[in-house]
Amino acid sequence: MTTDALLDLDRKHLIHPVAAWRGHEQRGTTVLASGHDGVWLRDIHGKEVLDAFAGLWCVNIGYGHESVVQAAAEQMRKLPYATGYFGFGSEPAIRLAAKLAEIAPKSLRHTYLTLGGSEAVDAAIRLITHYYNATGRPQKKHFIAIERGYHGSSSVGSGLTALPAFHRGFDVPLPNQHYIASPYPYRSPVGDDPQAVIAASVAALRAKVAELGADNVAAFFCEPVQGSGGVIVPPKGWLKAMREASRELGILFVVDEVITGFGRTGPMFACLAEDVEPDLMTMAKGLTSGYVPMGALMISDEVYNGIADGAAPNVLVGHGATYSGHPVSAAVALEVIRLYEEGGILAHAQAMEPGFAAGLGEMLDHPLVGDVRHRGLLGAVELVADKASKRAFDPALGLADRLFRSGYQNGLIFRSFGDHILGFAPALCFTEDNFAQLFARLKRTLDEVLDAPDVRRALA
Numbered sequence: 007m008t009t010d011a012l013l014d015l016d017r018k019h020l021i022h023p024v025a026a027w028r029g030h031e032q033r034g035t036t037v038l039a040s041g042h043d044g045v046w047l048r049d050i051h052g053k054e055v056l057d058a059f060a061g062l063w064c065v066n067i068g069y070g071h072e073s074v075v076q077a078a079a080e081q082m083r084k085l086p087y088a089t090g091y092f093g094f095g096s097e098p099a100i101r102l103a104a105k106l107a108e109i110a111p112k113s114l115r116h117t118y119l120t121l122g123g124s125e126a127v128d129a130a131i132r133l134i135t136h137y138y139n140a141t142g143r144p145q146k147k148h149f150i151a152i153e154r155g156y157h158g159s160s161s162v163g164s165g166l167t168a169l170p171a172f173h174r175g176f177d178v179p180l181p182n183q184h185y186i187a188s189p190y191p192y193r194s195p196v197g198d199d200p201q202a203v204i205a206a207s208v209a210a211l212r213a214k215v216a217e218l219g220a221d222n223v224a225a226f227f228c229e230p231v232q233g234s235g236g237v238i239v240p241p242k243g244w245l246k247a248m249r250e251a252s253r254e255l256g257i258l259f260v261v262d263e264v265i266t267g268f269g270r271t272g273p274m275f276a277c278l279a280e281d282v283e284p285d286l287m288t289m290a291k292g293l294t295s296g297y298v299p300m301g302a303l304m305i306s307d308e309v310y311n312g313i314a315d316g317a318a319p320n321v322l323v324g325h326g327a328t329y330s331g332h333p334v335s336a337a338v339a340l341e342v343i344r345l346y347e348e349g350g351i352l353a354h355a356q357a358m359e360p361g362f363a364a365g366l367g368e369m370l371d372h373p374l375v376g377d378v379r380h381r382g383l384l385g386a387v388e389l390v391a392d393k394a395s396k397r398a399f400d401p402a403l404g405l406a407d408r409l410f411r412s413g414y415q416n417g418l419i420f421r422s423f424g425d426h427i428l429g430f431a432p433a434l435c436f437t438e439d440n441f442a443q444l445f446a447r448l449k450r451t452l453d454e455v456l457d458a459p460d461v462r463r464a465l466a
């Protein structure tokens with residue numbers, strides 16, 4: 007099929023996720039054709055680009071791992087599908103749940119397997135609701151999340167997401183969904199002092215719970231680093247402080263590690279860095295490194311037993327899906343986790359963090375850059391029109407699209423957020439050479455954008 011024919015069919019038939027539908031029709035798709043050597047993507051025109059975003063912060067092991075392909079193929083040959091309904095199960099799904107219990111924070115003993123992050127968040131909301139009903143506290147129905155947070159786009163989970171595009175026209179947030187301010191050191195009203203940022207979040211959570219009444223609040227949801235909100239990195243100690251506050255307030259503490267899990271921020275899970283034990287945890291992306299779809303919700307004994315003992319042994323807990331615990335996805339996840347651990351990928355990423363941090367730090371000298379931040383191999387560069395006042399660029403300049411296009415022309419993929427934050431989530435196999443290429447291409451891209459007369463005029 008010719009490229010033009012493919013692009014035409016895309017316009018006519020394929021709805022893209024989180025896209026401006028008419029804008030997409032005009033611009034057309036950049037068709038990706040192959041990925042190789044961990045970090046490289048090739049498009050349908052043969053152009054090679056360095057993927058500094060691991061697909062959608064998911065291909066943590068990188069492209070081209072033959073052992074993963076083999077694990078999937080073997081499982082497909084042996085048993086391509088097994089339902090988890092009617093008392094059936096499959097070995098990969100059982101082994102994966104046990105493996106997750108081994109590597110996750112100790113509090114998390116039980117796993118429900120999903121197809122991705124949104125479905126894991128949706129399962130969390132449904133099971134929390136069920137838990138409080140089953141344990142005789144049906145009034146505990148309010149959920150608190152964080153401004154700029156992202157928890158997927160299911161019909162209820164999208165209301166815990168606090169980004170305007172996910173609310174506009176979708177009738178969320180619901181009346182029982184609430185937010186506190188983002189722990190955003192660069193733009194926090196309390197300044198960037200770590201203890202002040204932490205204290206402000208704890209106070210905001212306490213105030214919100216007091217406003218709603220502790221007896222009415224079910225849970226607090228957070229990401230250890232806010233990903234889609236612009237890679238907002240809270241100070242170290244923040245997650246632990248929010249865990250303790252939630253415990254004191256008598257509400258469930260739910261950590262969404264869909265991005266931060268599986269080595270993205272250094273350890274296997276961000277919770278482990280601060281010895282945090284959540285009541286529930288969601289994960290996806292790095293679980294299978296994007297080779298096949300899968301997510302998971304893990305829950306504590308307390309939540310599990312509350313639901314299990316809430317009804318007679320033969321009464322169904324009506325939450326499920328055809329592909330929960332899909333054996334091919336589970337087989338892939340087991341191999342991917344083996345690569346993180348025995349394959350040395352996590353250790354390699356930890357060794358690369360100082361170089362990544364140094365490269366980001368050098369970007370601060372650039373006239374467009376107001377802030378850089380990172381945790382592990384998850385980072386951001388925030389562009390401002392005036393470094394002293396932190397004034398943002400006028401969205402009318404269309405800078406986000408221009409930066410993305412210019413980056414691509416320079417052979418680099420990063421996330422270009424609408425508010426002029428550039429997000430980076432390189433595969434955990436990035437080498438020193440790859441990082442050198444990343445920062446050289448990024449600098450070229452920023453220089454090109456800086457050269458544009460309208461951008462120069464917008465600078466203070």
Ligand SMILES: Cc1ncc(COP(=O)(O)O)c(C=O)c1O
Nearest residue numbers: 122123124156157158262264265
């Ligand atoms: C923190 C977080 N939660 C949930 C989701 C939703 O996951 P999915 O896109 O797999 O549905 C994402 C996706 O980016 C995410 O970053």
